[in-house]
Amino acid sequence: xxxxxxxxxxxxxxxxxxxxxxxxxxxxxxxxxxxxxxxxxxxxxxxxxxxxxxxxxxxxxxxxxxxxxxxxxxxxxxxxxxxxxxxxxxxxxxxxx
Amino acid sequence: xxxxxxxxxxxxxxxxxxxxxxxxxxxxxxxxxxxxxxxxxxxxxxxxxxxxxxxxxxxxxxxxxxxxxxxxxxxxxxxxxxxxxxxxxxxxxxxxx
Numbered sequence: 338x339x340x341x342x343x344x345x346x347x348x349x350x351x352x353x354x355x356x357x358x359x360x361x362x363x364x365x366x367x368x369x370x371x372x373x374x375x376x377x378x379x380x381x382x383x384x385x386x387x388x389x390x391x392x393x394x395x396x397x398x399x400x401x402x403x404x405x406x407x408x409x410x411x412x413x414x415x416x417x418x419x420x421x422x423x424x425x426x427x428x429x430x431x432x433x434x
Numbered sequence: 435x436x437x438x439x440x441x442x443x444x445x446x447x448x449x450x451x452x453x454x455x456x457x458x459x460x461x462x463x464x465x466x467x468x469x470x471x472x473x474x475x476x477x478x479x480x481x482x483x484x485x486x487x488x489x490x491x492x493x494x495x496x497x498x499x500x501x502x503x504x505x506x507x508x509x510x511x512x513x514x515x516x517x518x519x520x521x522x523x524x525x526x527x528x529x530x531x
Binding site: 340353355357361368378391403406425 | 435437440443444447448450451452454455456457458459460461462463464465466467468469470471472475476478479481488491492495496499500501502503504505508509511512513515516519520522523
């Protein structure tokens with residue numbers, strides 16, 4: 338592989354990553370909108386916001402979907418961050434109302 | 435809204451979230467495979483693994499793609515976790531070779 342070939346491959350890979358990242362951002366926001374709908378229903382019905390059993394199901398679904406190469410514990414840490422950020426957003430929105 | 439209606443809406447929302455999560459997991463693994471290809475090219479060419487300028491571009495792309503409702507700083511924290519986990523995976527793989 339020449340240096341020029343390496344640079345060309347890297348550029349193509351980076352374009353691919355940028356495209357994947359844009360799709361990830363869109364999906365994260367889509368998820369956030371559904372979480373908001375759930376929050377609204379729960380607030381309306383005076384239902385508890387945090388349900389540990391449902392959270393277990395979320396992680397079970399994620400682990401079952403993971404075919405690698407990312408290890409399960411890495412995927413879990415990524416989703417812990419995602420879920421935590423969405424919970425914070427919910428709290429901010431509900432506090433603002 | 436009756437309790438039954440609320441439960442029905444919640445069930446539908448949760449099914450939607452599970453579907454989104456499965457797509458997120460698939461995309462994260464797709465991203466990871468591209469990162470691996472980059473790592474292989476760099477190892478082959480003795481190029482530096484960490485390039486701060488490229489990282490800035492990754493975040494710029496993500497921020498530009500973010501239309502909300504998730505705030506920019508939340509999206510950034512989520513991607514910091516994603517990028518960190520992928521870097522760890524790269525290090526483990528390269529160490530194993």
